[in-house]
Amino acid sequence: MKKLLLSISLIFAAFSTNAQNVYSYGFNSPTATMIGADGWTRTNQSTSPSTTSLWTVANYATSTASATNQGVFQNQVYANGATVQIPNGQAGGPNSFALVNYTSTTSTATTGATISNWLISPIVTVQNGDIVTFYTRIGKYSATGEASFADRLQLRMSTAGAFSSDPTGGPTGVGDYTNLLVDVNPNLDLTSYPTTWGQFSYTVSGLTGLTDVKFAFRYFVTNGGANGSNSDIIGIDTFSVDRPTANTQDFFAGNFAIQPNPVSDVFTLSTKNGVAIEKVEVLDINGRIVSQVNGSATEALQVNVSDLNSGVYFVRVQSDLGVGTSKIIKK
Known part of the structure; x- marks a missing residue:
């Protein structure tokens, strides 16, 4: 641990x-x-x-x-x-x-x-x-x-x-x-x-x-x-x-939300302030990108992680205001 x-x-x-x-x-x-x-x-x-x-x-x-x-x-x-x-x-x-x-x-x-x-x-x-x-x-x-x-x-x-x-x-x-x-x-x-x-x-x-x-x-x-x-x-x-530094957990929490978390198959990434999502990446604990979805400037995205093993991952969001990162748990 x-x-x-x-x-x-x-x-x-x-x-x-x-x-x-x-x-x-x-x-x-x-x-x-x-x-x-x-x-x-x-x-x-x-x-x-x-x-x-x-x-x-x-x-x-x-x-x-x-x-x-x-x-x-x-x-x-x-x-x-x-x-x-x-x-x-x-x-x-x-x-x-x-x-x-x-x-x-x-x-x-x-x-x-x-x-x-x-x-x-x-x-x-x-x-x-x-x-x-x-x-x-x-x-x-x-x-x-x-x-x-x-x-x-x-x-x-x-x-x-x-x-x-x-x-x-x-x-x-x-x-x-x-x-x-x-x-x-x-x-x-x-x-x-x-x-x-x-x-x-x-x-x-x-x-x-x-x-x-x-x-x-x-x-x-x-x-x-x-x-x-x-x-x-x-x-x-x-x-x-x-x-300003935009790729922090605080930035993510202030501008985005993930539901559900923990997640089994699909989670939805949405914005709190109308921030346009450009790209979403899922990374493993070693920093390797294991999934990626382009946002096309939409304000909400669904990301399928059903093929990933159980464990801790990170969601990195690129937006028109900057980059934010948060943690998810795959069941």
């Missing part, structure tokens, strides 16, 4: 893998590299847009001349009361993050203006179940946990890949970036935007398979600008798209 249990544990270990990183960007390179070799693009569609105030990689320097402005991302911490400590991103060293601010609009209207300033990623190939994460924070620090001015950030996605149309036509246009994934502080209050680096995430869904997409960060603030009631300065960092 001990030898059998050891074999079972080794089989599960063989089926488990680490999450695969699909794409990551830490905003460590200078702005010219970000929008050049690294493939990011920018467009400012704000009311009365500034042609110079775009998303940039931070480039603070230790200078006493503009100490107040340069301290906004480090909780106003200074060395010797004058020299600025260069702010760090969520990961990496000093200046390793991207930022944008209220000068996105040049409007001087007393009622403020709408800011819509975009930072767009290069093409990333994703599938359902991929997890998109990033970190963001406001620049100004307050001991009460409140911002001086409310800020807002959206993460959007275009499924048109290389043919994606950029936003045009002013602050209401979104181009092909019609999929809103994350909306940070949509109500523009003073307490909901993180004052330290906070992580946000989205699990990709609704795709038909592997899809070339582009992601876009949109600094989107109404009543913003120099005279507006909202908008100040925000940063983003550590943008990542990861394909």
Whole structure:
């Protein structure tokens, strides 16, 4: 029995893998590299847009001349009361993050203006179940946990890949970036935007398979600008798209069911969340495939194991979300 249990544990270990990183960007390179070799693009569609105030990689320097402005991302911490400590991103060293601010609009209207300033990623190939994460924070620090001015950030996605149309036509246009994934502080209050680096995430869904997409960060603030009631300065960092470990027993239990188990002749494999089954394999305790059924993207399959000897087997399911594995007993 001990030898059998050891074999079972080794089989599960063989089926488990680490999450695969699909794409990551830490905003460590200078702005010219970000929008050049690294493939990011920018467009400012704000009311009365500034042609110079775009998303940039931070480039603070230790200078006493503009100490107040340069301290906004480090909780106003200074060395010797004058020299600025260069702010760090969520990961990496000093200046390793991207930022944008209220000068996105040049409007001087007393009622403020709408800011819509975009930072767009290069093409990333994703599938359902991929997890998109990033970190963001406001620049100004307050001991009460409140911002001086409310800020807002959206993460959007275009499924048109290389043919994606950029936003045009002013602050209401979104181009092909019609999929809103994350909306940070949509109500523009003073307490909901993180004052330290906070992580946000989205699990990709609704795709038909592997899809070339582009992601876009949109600094989107109404009543913003120099005279507006909202908008100040925000940063983003550590943008990542990861394909999580899907071939574990927990993944199987969360998405599939086997009936009956133990099984005499035929078992039915069904999905719990509408996951499309692509292939089902039955393996013996040595990891050898002893039966296989193609799913043709159906949501339930019957698998005949009547010709197998009694014992413990494993069912490995390939689906549109990943691969899951579970144990069955053949009577």
